[in-house]
Amino acid sequence: MTAEGGDYNRLLIIDDDPALGKTLQILLRRAGFQVEWVATGGEGIRFIESRAPGEFLTGILIDVRLPDMNGLEVLRTAKKINPDAGAIMMTGHADLETALGALNEGAFAYIQKPYSPAEVQSVILRLAEKQKLLHENRRLLQKLTEVNAELESRVQERTKDLQAANLKLAATIERLQEAGAAKSDFISMISHELRTPLTVMIGFTRTCVLQFEKLGKADLLHYLEIIEAQGQILNRLIESILDFSVIQRKGVELRYEKFDLQSLAASVVEGLSHMKDGARIETLVPDEAREIVSDRERVRQILTNLLANAVKYSPSGKEVALSCRRAEAGVEISVKDGGPGIPEDIREKIFEPFYRAKDAIAMKTPGTGLGLTITKALVDALGGKLGLESEMGSGSTFIFFCPDQAGKLKEDGGR
Amino acid sequence: MAAAKKILVVDDEKFLVELLAVNLAPEGFAVVAAPDGESGVEKSLSESPDLILMDLRMPRMDGYEACRRIKSDPKTRHIPVLLISAHSQRDDIKKGIEAGAADYIRKPFDVARVIETVKKFLKNPA
Numbered sequence: 001m002t003a004e005g006g007d008y009n010r011l012l013i014i015d016d017d018p019a020l021g022k023t024l025q026i027l028l029r030r031a032g033f034q035v036e037w038v039a040t041g042g043e044g045i046r047f048i049e050s051r052a053p054g055e056f057l058t059g060i061l062i063d064v065r066l067p068d069m070n071g072l073e074v075l076r077t078a079k080k081i082n083p084d085a086g087a088i089m090m091t092g093h094a095d096l097e098t099a100l101g102a103l104n105e106g107a108f109a110y111i112q113k114p115y116s117p118a119e120v121q122s123v124i125l126r127l128a129e130k131q132k133l134l135h136e137n138r139r140l141l142q143k144l145t146e147v148n149a150e151l152e153s154r155v156q157e158r159t160k161d162l163q164a165a166n167l168k169l170a171a172t173i174e175r176l177q178e179a180g181a182a183k184s185d186f187i188s189m190i191s192h193e194l195r196t197p198l199t200v201m202i203g204f205t206r207t208c209v210l211q212f213e214k215l216g217k218a219d220l221l222h223y224l225e226i227i228e229a230q231g232q233i234l235n236r237l238i239e240s241i242l243d244f245s246v247i248q249r250k251g252v253e254l255r256y257e258k259f260d261l262q263s264l265a266a267s268v269v270e271g272l273s274h275m276k277d278g279a280r281i282e283t284l285v286p287d288e289a290r291e292i293v294s295d296r297e298r299v300r301q302i303l304t305n306l307l308a309n310a311v312k313y314s315p316s317g318k319e320v321a322l323s324c325r326r327a328e329a330g331v332e333i334s335v336k337d338g339g340p341g342i343p344e345d346i347r348e349k350i351f352e353p354f355y356r357a358k359d360a361i362a363m364k365t366p367g368t369g370l371g372l373t374i375t376k377a378l379v380d381a382l383g384g385k386l387g388l389e390s391e392m393g394s395g396s397t398f399i400f401f402c403p404d405q406a407g408k409l410k411e412d413g414g415r
Numbered sequence: 416m417a418a419a420k421k422i423l424v425v426d427d428e429k430f431l432v433e434l435l436a437v438n439l440a441p442e443g444f445a446v447v448a449a450p451d452g453e454s455g456v457e458k459s460l461s462e463s464p465d466l467i468l469m470d471l472r473m474p475r476m477d478g479y480e481a482c483r484r485i486k487s488d489p490k491t492r493h494i495p496v497l498l499i500s501a502h503s504q505r506d507d508i509k510k511g512i513e514a515g516a517a518d519y520i521r522k523p524f525d526v527a528r529v530i531e532t533v534k535k536f537l538k539n540p541a
Contacts, residue, residue: 191501192472192500192501192522194501195501195522195523196428196431196501196522198522198523199431199434199501199522199523199524200428200430200431200434202523202525203431203434203438203523203524203526204430204434206525206526206527207434207437207438207526210438210526210527211437211441214441219437226430226433230430
């Protein structure tokens, strides 16, 4: 159906008098209408039914007296099939009452036989006008409904966006609160971590003073060694707190240079050799992965932290392995430990400041909860990535992708 | 002379245990140690100590919980428990006292004061 122009001219005549029907058909065709004529109510209804749903039918001219059924019945049925169809009843004198009844049933008008062509034309033109308006209204209503629906869906979309934004906000607030809580946890934890070695130091110093006369040389030496070791622990703690606060405040300053990963790894391993008896560090740096441009000291810090962690969490006798392989645009450095593994639900948390795994606290593995946070910040600063693979019971592997910054070195004029 | 009073030190920090031991022993106390809350509770039964010195932050079971358990067992309820912790906020102390602790010792502590406190509670068990 096309509602626009020229389509408000389809008519159907239902009249059993062929002379009348045909005459009217010819008359109306001349006036520019498309006119079908059928002789019985049944045919008329079949014709109306056969129209595609929604196809427009401007008017049906129905003879009140039809051989097979009453014109009023035809009208009712036609209205049921196509409520928009305009109906004009054609009636003789005797059927005036029926014709008036038809108006009550929704007919547009009636024409009394014998009719004048001019009268018929004028009624049909009025009908066409009315149908056009009706259809136009329909169309506008439809459009309005569509616009409303679109508006509705846009409102819904917006609401959804808003809800998503709200959720995000809530999550952000929660994260901030968590970070705040973590920070105050940190202060309380730091006070604990600092006070424990302090308590031991002060306690043993006081013991030396109190028992000075009675103490044997061996005991005295032993206490002094404890005091010294605890002092070292304190020093390391303070260093990592400082490192962390510098990174937080100023970010990381970088100096790129070309260096040999093999010799850097060897010197890192050397530096860690005092840590624990029994934990061996195997290093594997194949030739193709030896040379890289990055910040040597930052990479050293990262490797030191990762390896120190690996050694710390690996039981004595287990092996820690550092291996490198050339990757696209950089080198991938893996540090595998023989530790207990990291449960899946905390794998992201361990990079958060001050987070320490319950097991680590339980095992009293010394730490500030800053090592991995510092490491991650350094990796990020180098433009790298830090990944973690872990299986409970068979250790964890931290994978550090170190991008080769040879390009940056040229840009910076070899600084 | 009565048998030496026995003190159970529950702490996972071995140097702190050693520190307490080397200071309590010359005063005539027998010292036994447990490395975590859980074994602290066990030893409070098996060792029948006269007093317990207990760290708060410990693996497996913290000092509060261990203290609560010791205080809820009729066989160990009478043993005074002194909590030791770096956490010295009012809330921490309150939580300790609520758990049934007789007193609260702050880190870093003075060993001479700890001995005094121990002696005080052994004379007048809480």
